[in-house]
Amino acid sequence: MTVNLWIILAGALLTYATRVGGHLVLSRFSRIHPRVQAGLDAVPAAVLTTLIAPAAFNGGVPELVALTVTAFVALRGGMLSVFLAGVGVLVVLRQLGL
């Protein structure tokens, strides 16, 4: 088996563990400590932010404008319209050679 397949398999098992584990583990406790709850709530935004920030920091004008537009459209629109707006701006600015 190649390394890629091992990664996919490990990712699949870990993902399934999160989906079945909450029921198996957390359901045994009547309440979750507020610090644990706060930490768990923060995980998705914290992880995803680390995948945006360095790319934004190293990006040029089209990249930064596209991210700014994405953030603003996200205040109103749904996931798909937000995403298309961001990518649309990026493609247009790149075509203009900015």
Added chain:
Amino acid sequence: MRDSIPMVVAAIPFGLLFGALAVENGLTVTEAILMSAMIYAGASQMVGIDLFGQQVAPWVIALSIFAVNFRHVLYSAAIGRRLGHWSGPRKTFGFFFLIDQQFAESERRVQKGERISFAWYMGLALPVYVGWIIEAGIGAVFGGLIENPEQFGLDFVLPIYFLALVMGFRKTPGWLPIVVVSAVASIVAFHAVGSPWHVSIGAMAGILLAVIWLPGEREKAP
């Protein structure tokens, strides 16, 4: 089944995009399809292929997928209480399909005062799941045909996608400080320590902030 139509439609562009980007980042068509079929979690799959493209250590990729999917623990704990009438094997099988939208639709059904039957749950899940796998295949085949991906912004699509997701979490307590701290920490770590450590260091900074600072804030709030 009918309840699943909006979920299926909303997933199509992202399913296709995943397939295309997976191939751009060095996965084969088979691997892309396998990843959608086995992991079945859009955001974490995108994170995975983003890191595949950067040649980072295998365990870091697996751990990052795990970290992004960790929120499912909360869904699982919440929805598990509603599935008391399901048999063990049905639970074991059903939890595999517990994606964000599946959880949201299930909670909505409970709030309408209806029971979550196994048939209803699987009728909701299977069209989305089957579509997700097919989209990965189509995206992967056609993604390989794109000659200059920069022109379509494909190299920067993921940060935009991730930002849209992050914005979707903006109602969670302490969102802005967590995002700011994670952003600054990840940029510093990216330049001081190097990739892929910026992911774990940046995320830990934001999570630590939430653990230390947020419980107190919550008690003060009404």
